[in-house]
Amino acid sequence: xxxxxxxxxxxxxxxxxxxxxxxxxxxxxxxxxxxxxxxxxxxxxxxxxxxxxxxxxxxxxxxxxxxxxxxxxxxxxxxxxxxxxxxxxxxxxxxxxxxxxxxxxxxxxxxxxxxxxxxxxxxxxxxxxxxxxxxxxxxxxxxxxxxxxxxxxxxxxxxxxxxxxxxxxxxxxxxxxxxxxxxxxxxxxxxxxxxxxxxxxxxxxxxxxxxx
Amino acid sequence: xxxxxxxxxxxxxxxxxxxxxxxxxxxxxxxxxxxxxxxxxxxxxxxxxxxxxxxxxxxxxxxxxxxxxxxxxxxxxxxxxxxxxxxxxxxxxxxxxxxxxxxxxxxxxxxxxxxxxxxxxxxxxxxxxxxxxxxxxxxxxxxxxxxxxxxxxxxxxxxxxxxxxxxxxxxxxxxxxxxxxxxxxxxxxxxxxxxxxxxxxxxxxxxxxxxxxxxxxxxxxxxxxxxxxxxxxxxxxxxxxxxxxxxxxxxxxxxxxxxxxxxxxxxxxxxxxxxxxxxxxxxxxxxxxx
Amino acid sequence: xxxxxxxxxxxxxxxxxxxxxxxxxxxxxxxxxxxxxxxxxxxxxxxxxxxxxxxxxxxxxxxxxxxxxxxxxxxxxxxxxxxxxxxxxxxxxxxxxxxxxxxxxxxxxxxxxxxxxxxxxxxxxxxxxxxxxxxxxxxxxxxxxxxxxxxxxxxxxxxxxxxxxxxxxxxxxxxxxxxxxxxxxxxxxxxxxxxxxxxxxxxxxxxxxxxxxxxxxxxxxxxxxxxxxxxxxxxxxxxxxxxx
Numbered sequence: 001x002x003x004x005x006x007x008x009x010x011x012x013x014x015x016x017x018x019x020x021x022x023x024x025x026x027x028x029x030x031x032x033x034x035x036x037x038x039x040x041x042x043x044x045x046x047x048x049x050x051x052x053x054x055x056x057x058x059x060x061x062x063x064x065x066x067x068x069x070x071x072x073x074x075x076x077x078x079x080x081x082x083x084x085x086x087x088x089x090x091x092x093x094x095x096x097x098x099x100x101x102x103x104x105x106x107x108x109x110x111x112x113x114x115x116x117x118x119x120x121x122x123x124x125x126x127x128x129x130x131x132x133x134x135x136x137x138x139x140x141x142x143x144x145x146x147x148x149x150x151x152x153x154x155x156x157x158x159x160x161x162x163x164x165x166x167x168x169x170x171x172x173x174x175x176x177x178x179x180x181x182x183x184x185x186x187x188x189x190x191x192x193x194x195x196x197x198x199x200x201x202x203x204x205x206x207x208x209x210x211x212x
Numbered sequence: 213x214x215x216x217x218x219x220x221x222x223x224x225x226x227x228x229x230x231x232x233x234x235x236x237x238x239x240x241x242x243x244x245x246x247x248x249x250x251x252x253x254x255x256x257x258x259x260x261x262x263x264x265x266x267x268x269x270x271x272x273x274x275x276x277x278x279x280x281x282x283x284x285x286x287x288x289x290x291x292x293x294x295x296x297x298x299x300x301x302x303x304x305x306x307x308x309x310x311x312x313x314x315x316x317x318x319x320x321x322x323x324x325x326x327x328x329x330x331x332x333x334x335x336x337x338x339x340x341x342x343x344x345x346x347x348x349x350x351x352x353x354x355x356x357x358x359x360x361x362x363x364x365x366x367x368x369x370x371x372x373x374x375x376x377x378x379x380x381x382x383x384x385x386x387x388x389x390x391x392x393x394x395x396x397x398x399x400x401x402x403x404x405x406x407x408x409x410x411x412x413x414x415x416x417x418x419x420x421x422x423x424x425x426x427x428x429x430x431x432x433x434x435x436x437x438x439x440x441x442x443x444x445x446x447x448x449x450x451x452x453x454x455x456x457x458x459x460x461x462x463x464x465x466x467x468x469x470x471x472x473x474x475x476x477x478x479x480x481x482x483x484x485x486x487x488x489x490x491x492x493x494x495x496x497x498x499x500x501x502x
Numbered sequence: 503x504x505x506x507x508x509x510x511x512x513x514x515x516x517x518x519x520x521x522x523x524x525x526x527x528x529x530x531x532x533x534x535x536x537x538x539x540x541x542x543x544x545x546x547x548x549x550x551x552x553x554x555x556x557x558x559x560x561x562x563x564x565x566x567x568x569x570x571x572x573x574x575x576x577x578x579x580x581x582x583x584x585x586x587x588x589x590x591x592x593x594x595x596x597x598x599x600x601x602x603x604x605x606x607x608x609x610x611x612x613x614x615x616x617x618x619x620x621x622x623x624x625x626x627x628x629x630x631x632x633x634x635x636x637x638x639x640x641x642x643x644x645x646x647x648x649x650x651x652x653x654x655x656x657x658x659x660x661x662x663x664x665x666x667x668x669x670x671x672x673x674x675x676x677x678x679x680x681x682x683x684x685x686x687x688x689x690x691x692x693x694x695x696x697x698x699x700x701x702x703x704x705x706x707x708x709x710x711x712x713x714x715x716x717x718x719x720x721x722x723x724x725x726x727x728x729x730x731x732x733x734x735x736x737x738x739x740x741x742x743x744x745x746x
Contacts, residue, residue: 007594007595007597007598008598010599011605013602014598014599014603014606015606017606018602018605018606018607018609019610021606022610030362034366037352037355037359037362038367038557038574039573039574040352040355040599040603040604041350041351042578043578043596043599044351044553044600045549045550045553045554046577046578046581047597047600048549049546049549050582050584050585051542051545052542052543052546053582053585055538072531072535077539079539079543080540080542082543083539083543083544083547084546087543087547087551088547098372098373098547099373100325104544106504106508107544108319108540108544109508110509110511110512111511111512111515111536111537111540112319112540113285113319114515114516114712115516115533115536115537116285116537116541117286117288117708118515118519119286119519119537120286120287120289121708122519122520123705124702124703124706125235125236125706127478127699128235128236128238128239128477129235129236131478131485131699132232132481132482133229135482135485136486136489140685142688144688145688145689146482146692148692148695149482149695149696149699150479151696152692152695153475153478153696156426156471156475156696156697157253157449157471157472158254158472159251159473159476160475166644168256168258169644170644170647173644173647173651174689174693175429175430176260176436176437176651177651177654177655178654178686178689178690178693179430179433179689179692179693180433181655181690182658182686182689182690183430184659185659185661185665185666185686186687187431187434188616188620188621188659188663190612194608194612195609195613195617197605198605198606201601201602202602202605207598209594209598210593233523233524236523240706243703243707244710244713244714247707247710247714248714289704289705289707290701290705348552349548350552350553351549351553352553353604354608355607358607369560374551407611409615410611410612410614410615411607414615414619427694427697430693430694431694434620438619438620438623439623447700447701447704463711467704467707467708467711470703470710471707478699
């Protein structure tokens, strides 16, 4: 019973503080509520460290059991340790800190940035392949989707304005009015859902943090 | 046995099911060629980009600007050119604007710092700590935004480099959003424009404009329509239009020819794919061969 | 020297990831695993330097200026109990705190920012007299469509909301209204698809620009990778017919 009640009580306490702060935004209570918001930042930071420990555990097991591609897991663990080492070293040390010229920032600029940018740029190819192989207009709804997509794509680029004069203005009208109708409806629906879910979490009816 | 069952694949069916690496090669060539041999197509400025520009022009000289850059290298292609163009706009007319930068994505602040150094320092001689500051990254998303409403120095006690911010001249007298003239957000998704509107604009009534990726932009049009956003930049196209407006053509403008041809090829793929689909379906029902 | 080495490493890693488009291969796997290590290390360093040190450890351990910080320290440390089978239930306490705070902020964030303002923005005159005036002064397709904007918003948003009303079967008048709603939603999704295409192509333009600016390492490393693929295919280490 206590195992279930404690997290529910914690969620209620912190959630209720955030809500009441909107109605009592001054003095002692507001200071405490703002303090609690900072505490949230700190707890989330610990969650990242937990995530890193989990990555080490998973890849460590892969190496231990010599699973498929276990040699690449060594690369993961070594780079993680090196990155942590350089990043957590004090700035006073020659190879420590996060300023321009530091090994930590060098690895960020020359490994993290290009790899992340390239991974996401693969999507350009997959969307082209999907446009050819999967985008089939089998119904009126799909036709509306396709026609709108084509007008938006044509109107978005300079060549579209040359091939189809007025396409940019038409695109702007579609973005500001026609497509906005659907987005506004979705936003109102999502807002109602989010408010009801948040209330259920604070009141303990829903417990997304886990239960016994 | 129904007509067409177990019949050998027709030419059209083979084309419809061709190796997708051919599609990959086609899109790669379409995009690379105009980057090497530009077409020089003219760029027209959209109303929401014009409004973005006007909102920044409307704030008094010497104002404090909050400049959250909430993106990481995954969205750098679309948003870094925006950051660069916006910095040119801040600094090119010597308006003595004070720029407070920060990021709610972990990999954002180093990109912002790079932009500050390449534009503000190298091209306009701006001084760190006096004309601009990079508060760095803070995890917490909406909590960070709400916490800044109480106190920006308490939320960010040190800057990106670990320097206490009360030692930086630019932060003297800055407490919270009441000291900010405009919030210029460059955002990749979550946390970003939506959360800034929900937590800051609707609570503290701060003037706000936003530059976003093409993927996110449609969902922010309701905010632009309702006035919660005073202006918007949409993807690489928005960055190119903004470069045209401030007369500082850069990376975004040079990519628009490739963007144009890329879109045309995708539209062709959709049309050809559907024509093949319709023809193949007709062949199957009539039992014909093509 | 470090800058030059950095460029060559960037080119190698970029091409290693693009090689996935041809087929899954050891270069891609190496880059993928390297990325996980670098990214994880980077994110943890940032949390420690930008959050834990200035917001927790410094105020707590230098002068003990805020003893209340022992609470988030405790809630953060109990998260690690997740790694223990016997005490993993304690990790829920930290998560409950964070979930509670976000839920509390979300109520007024969504309520004030999305719900009320969006409904209020949709309450507008059926006929926009300024739009009518603009059309009479400059008759054209767009000025005509602008006259239709207000009625489309007013009726359209109601139709979309009715589509999501599942307590009654969508037949008769409700059927017509909800059908209109789904058509407007499809237009909305079409606009999103068009913008998504724009965004994805921009991502590749950036990488292509990088490759063109640094064309010498790109060509050299590209040729070496192709030779390596041929060797791997000949020695049977990679199946030429299998893509991913």
